Amino acid sequence: MIVPVVAANEYSELFKSLTGGYIAEVKLGGRPLYRYTADILSEIFGKVYVASKSVEEGRHEVLHVDGNSAEDVVRAAAQLCTVNDKLLVASGSVITERDALRALVEATASAGADGAVLAVPSRARGGLSVAMSGGLLAGIGGEGQLAYGGALLIPCRLARLFEGARLPQALAEAAREARIAVAVWGGRWFRVEEPVDLIEALELVMPNATYIAADAKVSPTAVIEGPVVVEGGAEIDHYAVVKGPAYIGRRAFVGTHALIRNFADIEEGAVVGSGAEITHSLVGPRATVGRGSFVSYSVVGEDAVLEPNVLTKSVLREGRDRLSPIEVRGRELYKLGALIGRGVRVGAGTVLEPGQGFA
Numbered sequence: 001m002i003v004p005v006v007a008a009n010e011y012s013e014l015f016k017s018l019t020g021g022y023i024a025e026v027k028l029g030g031r032p033l034y035r036y037t038a039d040i041l042s043e044i045f046g047k048v049y050v051a052s053k054s055v056e057e058g059r060h061e062v063l064h065v066d067g068n069s070a071e072d073v074v075r076a077a078a079q080l081c082t083v084n085d086k087l088l089v090a091s092g093s094v095i096t097e098r099d100a101l102r103a104l105v106e107a108t109a110s111a112g113a114d115g116a117v118l119a120v121p122s123r124a125r126g127g128l129s130v131a132m133s134g135g136l137l138a139g140i141g142g143e144g145q146l147a148y149g150g151a152l153l154i155p156c157r158l159a160r161l162f163e164g165a166r167l168p169q170a171l172a173e174a175a176r177e178a179r180i181a182v183a184v185w186g187g188r189w190f191r192v193e194e195p196v197d198l199i200e201a202l203e204l205v206m207p208n209a210t211y212i213a214a215d216a217k218v219s220p221t222a223v224i225e226g227p228v229v230v231e232g233g234a235e236i237d238h239y240a241v242v243k244g245p246a247y248i249g250r251r252a253f254v255g256t257h258a259l260i261r262n263f264a265d266i267e268e269g270a271v272v273g274s275g276a277e278i279t280h281s282l283v284g285p286r287a288t289v290g291r292g293s294f295v296s297y298s299v300v301g302e303d304a305v306l307e308p309n310v311l312t313k314s315v316l317r318e319g320r321d322r323l324s325p326i327e328v329r330g331r332e333l334y335k336l337g338a339l340i341g342r343g344v345r346v347g348a349g350t351v352l353e354p355g356q357g358f359a
Helices: 013-019 035-045 070-080 098-110 156-162 167-177 197-205
Strands: 002-007 049-051 086-091 094-096 115-121 130-133 136-140 146-155 180-184 189-191 223-225 228-230 241-243 246-248 259-261 264-266 277-279 294-296 326-328 331-333
Touching (some): 002 035, 002 070, 035 094, 035 098, 070 156, 094 146, 094 197, 098 115, 098 146, 136 167, 146 167, 146 180, 156 167, 167 180, 197 264, 223 228, 241 246, 246 259, 259 264
Parallel strands (some): 002 086, 115 180, 228 246
Antiparallel strands (some): 086 146, 130 136, 326 331
């Protein structure tokens, strides 16, 4: 039997202003980030355990873990299985496809192996380098074209290797004691490591078809151009325009003449005031964007308030025709707005500079 577990316990100080520090608990497209992996595993295996401080009640089983690492999850999950079972642990900070996780099982079977690790092209910003020989794991670390993709399948008896050892050492020892296949995945795969990654992640979680809940209230003068999801209890007022891909969460409100477009995510209970424009941004649960505001390539934390006429600048211009890169923690981006933490209030008429709050 395979026991599937999602590691949603990863902590980063960079996410403290959004979730208290837990990366996989940020909400995108109406779901906590970890659920993109947990829901896939649930479709495949049924019962799924989630190592998280705030698992949604009744959806998945809670695995209580002391610590914030994948190693801590493996050690805790070992109590769930017998010596003949296999343990599948997948990162809750990764967005990928069903076939990527199925590949672990298929690679194990096709190679006659005891388990497998997921590997992605190193250009995909994966983690540790993965070395393979004859389809099997040969080593961890160093440089290479493949990187660890945040998911592993191992016999439960090997969980003991994670006692007092870091992931690279534990996997290397597992490869010496057993046959561990490498499941190479070249499809959709993205790891959220910093808040700035949420901007790109929006493109992966947006709807590909239009759905309007029966109890959503959409004014007859509003314009909806798909793909757009409007969840139950949401309200879109007169002359508002929603141009997809876009997501409008439960009980969210979009005011008159507002414009929601291009990978905009308005989460549950959020309010967008009249005449405001939201593009390629995440507006968290119960946040408020005041009338006449412009929010571009930005993240607005839950319960935050942008008073009227707040402007987020998302480009740095060098002369009339040239853009300068926006530098955030060693990365260069040509479009990036602001990060407004949860519960923060931004005064009326404030202009937020490109990259403000992300550094």
